[in-house]
Amino acid sequence: MRAPKYTNPKVPEGISSGHEHPLAEVAKSSAIVIALFAVVVAGTYVAARLAAPLLPFAWERALTQRMPQAGINTDSAESPTQRYLTSLTARVAAASDLPADMVIAVHYVEGDTVNAFATLGGHIVVFEGLWTLLDSENAAAMLLGHEIAHVKNRDPIRSASGALLASLAAGILLDNVGMVDNLVDMGSLLTALHFSREQETQADSDAARAVVKLYGHLNGATDLFARMQTVAKEAKQPPAFLASHPYLEERIANLRHQASRNGWTFQGDKKPLP
Amino acid sequence: MDELSFEFVLNFGIPAVLIVVAYFTGSLIERRHFRQLIKKENELRDILAFAIRRAPKELALSEPRLVCGCAVISVDYFKKFAADLRGIIGGRIGAYESLFERARREAIVRMKDEARRHGGNIVLNVKLDTARIYAGGGRATVSVEAVAYGTTYSKSDAGAKVH
Numbered sequence: 001m002r003a004p005k006y007t008n009p010k011v012p013e014g015i016s017s018g019h020e021h022p023l024a025e026v027a028k029s030s031a032i033v034i035a036l037f038a039v040v041v042a043g044t045y046v047a048a049r050l051a052a053p054l055l056p057f058a059w060e061r062a063l064t065q066r067m068p069q070a071g072i073n074t075d076s077a078e079s080p081t082q083r084y085l086t087s088l089t090a091r092v093a094a095a096s097d098l099p100a101d102m103v104i105a106v107h108y109v110e111g112d113t114v115n116a117f118a119t120l121g122g123h124i125v126v127f128e129g130l131w132t133l134l135d136s137e138n139a140a141a142m143l144l145g146h147e148i149a150h151v152k153n154r155d156p157i158r159s160a161s162g163a164l165l166a167s168l169a170a171g172i173l174l175d176n177v178g179m180v181d182n183l184v185d186m187g188s189l190l191t192a193l194h195f196s197r198e199q200e201t202q203a204d205s206d207a208a209r210a211v212v213k214l215y216g217h218l219n220g221a222t223d224l225f226a227r228m229q230t231v232a233k234e235a236k237q238p239p240a241f242l243a244s245h246p247y248l249e250e251r252i253a254n255l256r257h258q259a260s261r262n263g264w265t266f267q268g269d270k271k272p273l274p
Numbered sequence: 275m276d277e278l279s280f281e282f283v284l285n286f287g288i289p290a291v292l293i294v295v296a297y298f299t300g301s302l303i304e305r306r307h308f309r310q311l312i313k314k315e316n317e318l319r320d321i322l323a324f325a326i327r328r329a330p331k332e333l334a335l336s337e338p339r340l341v342c343g344c345a346v347i348s349v350d351y352f353k354k355f356a357a358d359l360r361g362i363i364g365g366r367i368g369a370y371e372s373l374f375e376r377a378r379r380e381a382i383v384r385m386k387d388e389a390r391r392h393g394g395n396i397v398l399n400v401k402l403d404t405a406r407i408y409a410g411g412g413r414a415t416v417s418v419e420a421v422a423y424g425t426t427y428s429k430s431d432a433g434a435k436v437h
Contacts, residue, residue: 029365036363
């Protein structure tokens with residue numbers, strides 16, 4: 001019954017499959033995927049930071065009006081300190097050569113927190129704990145000038161965009177496994193923006209320029225740094241200010257260097273706080 | 275922080291454990307299946323199978339009959355993971371290649387088995403179909419089905435004379 005010329009010889013194993021051990025295959029593709037992931041996330045981070053300053057300030061402001069401003073109470077009753085801060089901020093801002101469309105809003109927050117920060121939308125927050133460490137208007141102007149310079153240099157939007165878009169890219173790559181919510185915690189994003197050493201140094205230089213423009217000298221400008229050093233040494237836990245504004249010694253040295261280069265003097269009368 | 279680590283365990287820890295477990299169970303089952311396949315294929319070596327459509331004249335007077343074999347094999351968590359990685363970078367999905375090979379060979383074995391039960395020793399015009407079976411949504415584990423079918427020729431009274 002069999003057709004004699006037809007045969008089905010035994011086919012060797014491993015033709016259609018088994019060319020590579022499954023673990024080796026997974027290890028190899030995992031390595032490539034992780035490398036790709038790192039490149040894409042880091043690339044997004046860098047691109048977002050570079051592109052963020054192109055975002056018009058008005059858009060940044062509009063964006064933050066819809067975000068929860070953690071720790072910022074915008075409709076608090078105007079305390080004398082808040083009124084004073086607002087007027088001093090206006091004077092420092094005027095001396096800071098801000099672009100015409102840039103609006104600065106300063107917020108005084110009561111509490112022990114020893115910190116001050118600039119965040120998205122031109123908002124600056126000064127905590128009572130830090131404010132009480134200031135002993136002259138010059139030191140206060142330096143502090144405000146520093147935070148205003150961050151806004152002017154678009155540092156908050158750069159840091160926020162980098163963190164936000166990088167975690168968004170990571171989330172998309174991880175295929176929405178629920179990590180996006182954790183990585184992008186809007187509240188902490190706004191209050192814990194981290195600026196680079198270069199950004200801090202630049203903000204110090206800009207602030208010093210504004211202070212010299214206002215008072216003609218830098219006396220008192222570095223008082224806050226000195227006070228911060230003392231507080232940091234005495235405190236059991238490092239104050240919040242140190243987390244967002246590190247490298248104190250380096251920054252004082254940098255300011256002295258800037259002053260001698262620009263011919264700014266540290267001699268002059270300090271203006272007392274009201 | 276606790277909530278975050280819980281979320282982390284949920285998102286990465288549990289799948290990682292499943293992948294490791296699935297690798298061991300999956301490769302154990304696969305190795306055993308291949309051993310069984312080789313054994314059964316040897317047992318059925320006298321049943322020939324070809325893709326030619328027309329029966330040679332020696333079979334002209336025997337009785338043609340459709341025979342069919344089908345096998346469904348499930349993807350495991352490890353294979354799915356390996357394939358997902360491949361889905362990002364491209365390339366041969368070795369984990370699925372062996373899966374489909376097992377399904378195809380098992381289907382052919384079962385088809386030949388049926389042919390033998392009908393007294394045939396050759397299957398012509400053999401065709402293979404594969405299908406994926408979705409178990410729910412897009413991310414759910416899938417199974418693969420392979421169907422082998424062809425025409426066998428068994429002895430009839432007329433065929434007996436030819437023989």
